[in-house]
Amino acid sequence: MGEAPAFIEDDLQKGFSNGFDLKSEDATPTVFGNKAQYLIGGADDESIRVQVLDHSRGGWVNPTVLGTKPKPCKGHSAVPLNEDRILVIQKGTSLDDGVWFLEVDTQYVREQRKILGTEVVAWSKGVKGNAEKPVVISGPSGVGKGTLISMLMKEFPSMFGFSVSHTTRAPRNMEKDSIHYHFTERSVMEKEIKDGKFLEFASVHGNLYGTSVEAVEVVTDAGKRCILDIDVQGARSVRASSLEAIFIFVSPPSMEELEKRLRARGTETEEQILKRLRNAQAEMEQGKSSGIFDHILYNDNLEECYENLKKLLGLDGNVTATPKSSPYGVDLPLDLSISKIDQKIIIKRGSATENLIVLDLSTLKGGAPGRTRGLNVYAIDSLTDELNGFNQLS
Numbered sequence: 294m295g296e297a298p299a300f301i302e303d304d305l306q307k308g309f310s311n312g313f314d315l316k317s318e319d320a321t322p323t324v325f326g327n328k329a330q331y332l333i334g335g336a337d338d339e340s341i342r343v344q345v346l347d348h349s350r351g352g353w354v355n356p357t358v359l360g361t362k363p364k365p366c367k368g369h370s371a372v373p374l375n376e377d378r379i380l381v382i383q384k385g386t387s388l389d390d391g392v393w394f395l396e397v398d399t400q401y402v403r404e405q406r407k408i409l410g411t412e413v414v415a416w417s418k419g420v421k422g423n424a425e426k427p428v429v430i431s432g433p434s435g436v437g438k439g440t441l442i443s444m445l446m447k448e449f450p451s452m453f454g455f456s457v458s459h460t461t462r463a464p465r466n467m468e469k470d471s472i473h474y475h476f477t478e479r480s481v482m483e484k485e486i487k488d489g490k491f492l493e494f495a496s497v498h499g500n501l502y503g504t505s506v507e508a509v510e511v512v513t514d515a516g517k518r519c520i521l522d523i524d525v526q527g528a529r530s531v532r533a534s535s536l537e538a539i540f541i542f543v544s545p546p547s548m549e550e551l552e553k554r555l556r557a558r559g560t561e562t563e564e565q566i567l568k569r570l571r572n573a574q575a576e577m578e579q580g581k582s583s584g585i586f587d588h589i590l591y592n593d594n595l596e597e598c599y600e601n602l603k604k605l606l607g608l609d610g611n612v613t614a615t616p617k618s619s620p621y622g623v624d625l626p627l628d629l630s631i632s633k634i635d636q637k638i639i640i641k642r643g644s645a646t647e648n649l650i651v652l653d654l655s656t657l658k659g660g661a662p663g664r665t666r667g668l669n670v671y672a673i674d675s676l677t678d679e680l681n682g683f684n685q686l687s
């Protein structure tokens with residue numbers, strides 16, 4: 294498609310036929326744009342489908358759709374935002390489930406387009422509340438990442454959730470499937486990578502490791518701050534993705550001490566230990582000079598290092614667990630209409646001027662594939678003077 298999309302909304306009428314299998318009995322498809330145009334609508338297989346107008350070929354194409362798709366609904370309203378994503382509000386759905394973003398030209402989508410060589414769009418669910426940024430922790434094998442993460446999860450169980458990675462390596466004695474890792478076959482994981490199910494993946498010490506989109510979503514949906522224990526290559530990929538995170542590199546006091554810890558752990562064969570130590574050299578160089586990491590932590594004395602980690606995460610004072618955002622418990626009306634002013638979307642029932650819902654998008658964080666956090670949702674009794682002069686969108 295090449296060009297960044299310019300959006301013009303043009304709701305199509307029921308019975309619209311585009312030659313594909315989008316149907317409009319249950320959902321009103323929507324076309325955007327005078328350059329790139331996006332058609333969002335119901336499909337026979339009960340999912341929401343997206344099509345893109347390919348000007349060079351003069352027809353609609355089915356893009357690769359990444360991220361978790363919204364469930365089908367009884368229609369939707371769509372609002373173009375910043376020329377890189379479309380806000381989709383599902384009619385007749387609960388407010389908790391009904392706010393979605395279709396990313397059409399974000400950094401993540403552009404990268405995936407290059408990798409996959411196809412037109413790409415990506416769904417991301419809008420999540421209320423201001424969950425803190427995920428924390429990415431990297432460092433050479435044996436430096437103590439897992440130990441530090443366990444300490445954090447033990448002290449703050451309701452605040453942090455671990456992103457359970459997939460790996461093709463064999464489980465260690467004490468490791469449990471779905472808790473420490475999702476242990477998986479290489480062929481299965483490769484297929485899932487091709488299907489766009491992974492936020493990042495890398496070949497590490499001869500095995501494949503990766504963070505699925507779902508692994509991060511599960512933690513975010515539980516209202517917790519997600520911790521990722523991944524290697525430097527993975528950290529680089531996450532840095533380039535839409536997942537806004539804090540990146541911490543854990544460094545050993547010396548290579549001799551790193552070797553001592555790896556050997557004392559007793560989980561690897563001699564051959565594996567040597568491989569991990571060889572890789573550690575490169576990881577140390579990249580960790581300290583690549584510009585990926587926001588912070589470097591020296592893990593010499595474990596307790597001191599843990600205290601420093603807590604300081605970085607703002608947990609050194611009197612900390613109370615972040616309360617989960619309370620569910621709004623409101624259904625979005627079937628006859629909803631939408632107005633937009635600056636970064637605020639006003640949702641109303643038909644042409645009603647009272648009991649309105651405001652979606653404040655100014656604090657959005659993250660994005661596809663997965664969840665767009667930081668949605669601020671509140672109710673207002675009526676439109677005030679400051680809200681006059683909106684553009685009526687749908």
Ligand SMILES: Nc1ncnc2c1ncn2[C@@H]1O[C@H](COP(=O)(O)OP(=O)(O)OP(=O)(O)O)[C@@H](O)[C@H]1O
Pocket residue numbers: 432433434435436437438439440441554555557558592593594595596598
């Ligand atoms: N500051 C420290 N001083 C001494 N030993 C430590 C320290 N931190 C961690 N260890 C020990 O070092 C070993 C390796 O730690 P850990 O398994 O947490 O490393 P890791 O970085 O998660 O490794 P991997 O990347 O291979 O999973 C463990 O036996 C742990 O108890």
Ligand SMILES: Nc1nc2c(ncn2[C@@H]2O[C@H](COP(=O)(O)O)[C@@H](O)[C@H]2O)c(=O)[nH]1
Pocket residue numbers: 431432433434438458459462493494495497498502503504522523524525526527528
């Ligand atoms: N890129 C990714 N790296 C990962 C992921 N999960 C773990 N790791 C890294 O692999 C090594 C080895 O781990 P081990 O459990 O076999 O000792 C370590 O550096 C981890 O940080 C992942 O999902 N993606």
